[in-house]
Each structure stands twice: as structure tokens, then as C-alpha cells.
Amino acid sequence: MSSYSPAETAEKSGFSIDTLRYYEKIGLLARIARDASGRRVFSDDDLAWLGMLRCLRETGMPIAEMLRYSELVRGGEATLRERIELLQEHDRRVEDQIARLRSQQGQIKWKIDLYRGRAGTGAGAVAGARVSAART
Amino acid sequence: MSSYSPAETAEKSGFSIDTLRYYEKIGLLARIARDASGRRVFSDDDLAWLGMLRCLRETGMPIAEMLRYSELVRGGEATLRERIELLQEHDRRVEDQIARLRSQQGQIKWKIDLYRGRAGTGAGAVAGARVSAART
DNA sequence: CATTGACCTGGAGTGCGCTCCAGGTGCGAG
DNA sequence: CTCGCACCTGGAGCGCACTCCAGGTCAATG
Numbered sequence A, B: 001m002s003s004y005s006p007a008e009t010a011e012k013s014g015f016s017i018d019t020l021r022y023y024e025k026i027g028l029l030a031r032i033a034r035d036a037s038g039r040r041v042f043s044d045d046d047l048a049w050l051g052m053l054r055c056l057r058e059t060g061m062p063i064a065e066m067l068r069y070s071e072l073v074r075g076g077e078a079t080l081r082e083r084i085e086l087l088q089e090h091d092r093r094v095e096d097q098i099a100r101l102r103s104q105q106g107q108i109k110w111k112i113d114l115y116r117g118r119a120g121t122g123a124g125a126v127a128g129a130r131v132s133a134a135r136t
Numbered sequence C: 001c002a003t004t005g006a007c008c009t010g011g012a013g014t015g016c017g018c019t020c021c022a023g024g025t026g027c028g029a030g
Numbered sequence D: 001c002t003c004g005c006a007c008c009t010g011g012a013g014c015g016c017a018c019t020c021c022a023g024g025t026c027a028a029t030g
Helices: A006-013 A017-026 A044-058 A063-074 A077-120 B006-013 B017-026 B044-058 B063-074 B077-120
Strands: A040-043 B040-043
Touching: A006 A017, A006 A040, A006 A044, A040 A044, A044 A063, A044 B077, A063 A077, A077 B044, A077 B077, B006 B017, B006 B040, B006 B044, B040 B044, B044 B063, B063 B077
Parallel strands: none
Antiparallel strands: none
16 A cells, blocks of 8 residues: 555645645645646655655644745755754754743643632631732 | 833733734733723733733633633633643643654654665665665 | 923734635545 | 435635724823
8 A cells, every 4th residue: 555545645644635625726736647637646755755744744834934944855865964054943943842831831730839828718708808919 | 120011011011012912812812900091011910810821821822711711810710720620621632732842752763863864885886786765 | 492202092004823614526335 | 217325516694702993081290
């Protein structure tokens, strides 16, 4: 097995059929093979490429940059250095993203704990209590 | 010091003035104080709240859910349980997000290494070389 | 007293990344 | 032969989260 219908490809890649067409239209997928009646036939290679696109997309790479990357890939081995640079740059951004998420997650957990503390206190009993930061 | 102009607030909070107005308009900021001539005057409390909004926003919480959260906060201590649940749910999503990013980052690093390997090989020398996955 | 600059309002516009639609084609099942 | 279905195309539409704009107010400055 090594060729897939649009529907199969959508299912395996996680992109919708519309998105697959859209990606081809804008040049992220460049010339997908067609059968006798003009329907797309995706290969294992296409699937692998879609996997890469998915990975980049979900880590927040904008389409414009994925486009640049796919042009490099089409450019052949001569572009390996540039591809490495592009991916390294992206890798750094992902690293930052993770670090920021971790710290923000810290804030969220802190807030949860704060609420837990307040929830524990006799709720509502002390009518005029001056719980200073009660607003948030 | 405990009150800030829109410009100061924008700078300290990291949201643009337009975004601050927008957030007030849709109810994320509910009734910011005004001076004699109708200009907004932000307090330290507002700043703190904006910090929280920023944290939620940057961890990917949609505005609709932040809205729900701010309504809970306005609802007072009676909503503590719900707030905890909401934040816990969000915390879980952030955790997932981080895990996914880590694994996708793994794929990216793997790809970089693959390229490094290929870049090391005598580039272009072996004219008809059958480097199977050369397409990606 | 005129100007400047920060701010105000309601509402329109923008960019991104899809997603949907109308109208049409070709193939296999009944 | 007729259906139904998966697919095709070009192009319009959408949801989100802002961002920008026109026209106006007000306080301080020269």
C-alpha cells in the first residue's frame, strides 16, 4: 500500500480535505499526483511531508514560513544548510514557548492554590471581612 | 503610586491601548474608573487583573472563556469552586500543550540531525545517488 | 487665545487560516 | 441506464482577536 485517496489522507494526516486542497493551492504541497479522472492520489512521501507540516504548524510556525521551508525542500540538497538554520530557529522558538508556558502554568497553579485557601475559610460567615485582594 | 493612564497601563500590561478599550467593551475589564474628563484611570488592582488575563490569554485560553472566568470573579466568593474548576481544566490543557510541544520539538530536532547527516556527506559528488527520502 | 497631544466613542477594517458553497465530472453499484 | 457518491474547481465567507479610523473633547503649554 502506498497511495491514498483524499479522504484517507485527511484521516491519516489530520488535515481536512479542504485544508489539503488549500495547502496544494498555496504551494505547501506542490503537485500531488492525479488519477485518470483528475482525482488526487497521495503517496507515502506525501503523507510523511504532511506529518512534517503538521508538526511545524502545531508548534506555531506561520504558513508563510512553512512555505519558505517547502521551497527550500524543493530546492534540493543545495539548501540543506538553510533548512537546518530555519528549523533551528524554529526549535528555539518552541523552546521559548515551552518555557513561557511553564512559568505561566506556575501562575495559574498559584492562583488555584490561592482560591483553595480562600474556599477553605468559613465562606460568607464573616459578612464585612476585608479580604484585600478579593477582586481577583 | 496606584493609578495609571491608559498609556502607562498599556506599557505595564503589555496590551495595546486599543486592546484595553476592547477588553473593557466586551466585559473583560468591567467599569474602569474615569477622571473628571472621562479618561480611564487604571488601578493596581486593574493591573493585577490584566496580568492574570495576559497569563490566560498567552496560554491559549479563548476570549469567551476568559469572559466566563471574569464573570465568576465578579460573582464573588460564592464562585470560588467554579473558578478553581475552570483554572484546573485550563491547567490540564496547558500541561497537554507542553507535552505535545516537547514531542514535536523532538521531531524537529530529529529532522535537523537528519539534515546534518546529509549535509556532512559529500554533497553533490555522487550524481545519481539514491537517497530515498531526499524529498523531505 | 490658539495649538498640541493624549484621550474619548462607535463602528468599520484587517490578517490569518481555514471552511463552505455552487455547479460540474466520472465511476461503480443496482 | 440511472443513481449516489466521492471528488473536482474557483471563489466567497467565516471566526477570532484585535487594530484602525473619523470626528470630537479637554487640559496644559507657548
